[in-house]
Amino acid sequence: MxxxxxxxxxxxxxxxxxxxxxxxxxxxxxxxxxxxxxxxxxxxxxxxxxxxLSTPYLALNPKHEKITTQKVAYIIEDQCIGCMKCIKVCPMDAIVGAPKLMHTVITDDCSGCDLCIDPCPVDCIIMREVKNEDTVSVSSQTISAELNQSYRWRSLHAKRQTRLANEAIKNTNKETTIKEASFSRTNARKEIKDAIGRTLQKRKIAQDIKLNRHNP
Ligand code: SF4
Ligand code: SF4
Ligand code: SF4
Structure with a gap:
């Protein structure tokens, strides 16, 4: 369901x-x-x-702001400081850019969710109404443009989820390798310390035997 x-x-x-x-x-x-x-x-x-769901119709809950026009995000590029905060929240991976460099929105991939607006520290992202030339081209004759668009967003979002999951696995592996390396370092240190301890102990025993021989 x-x-x-x-x-x-x-x-x-x-x-x-x-x-x-x-x-x-x-x-x-x-x-x-x-x-x-x-x-x-x-x-x-x-x-x-x-x-x-065989449940009675309800009008849109007024607590959830009504959307009348479709919008896409636009970055005022010369104001962008390249902090990457917008990239981290975009559910479609529709923003491209590198650290400390200008970012830009791939209009075709933007769902207009506006989640990137608040995190921008310099307020250089604005939402613009979708113009005809911004809309995703619809190739299929059998399904509506809206459906085509929702399939596209679903697949972009799924792609992002997969990317994030792979990155998380990579980071976990990296953490495990670091932990293992530090564990082996700790073990090595312990082994050296034990070996020194054993040597000192042997020396002490040898010394005691010598002394006992000299002072029976
Ligand atoms: S509006 Fe949403 S989809 Fe578009 S760029 Fe911003 S976060 Fe991404
Ligand atoms: S489009 Fe999806 S995330 Fe946005 S309000 Fe509807 S169900 Fe929630
Ligand atoms: S959050 Fe704003 S300043 Fe930071 S990279 Fe995105 S657009 Fe640029």
């Missing part, structure tokens, strides 16, 4: 429903949360959820 609900949700991953993305909201819906918390989906999504 979670998969079927997730299919209906718009996949902007904007977190405006109060959850950390569309799938967590889908999981909450299975547990009985209200169907009227997704502003990008609007009425259409609420109706589809109501049908799928």
């Amino acid at each position: 979670v998969d079927r609900i997730d299919e209906i949700l718009p996949q902007t991953q904007c977190e405006k429903c109060g959850y950390a993305g569309c799938r967590p909201y889908a999981e909450a819906l299975v547990k009985g949360d209200d169907i009227n918390k997704c502003p990008p989906g609007g009425n259409e999504t609420i109706l589809a959820l109501s049908k799928l």
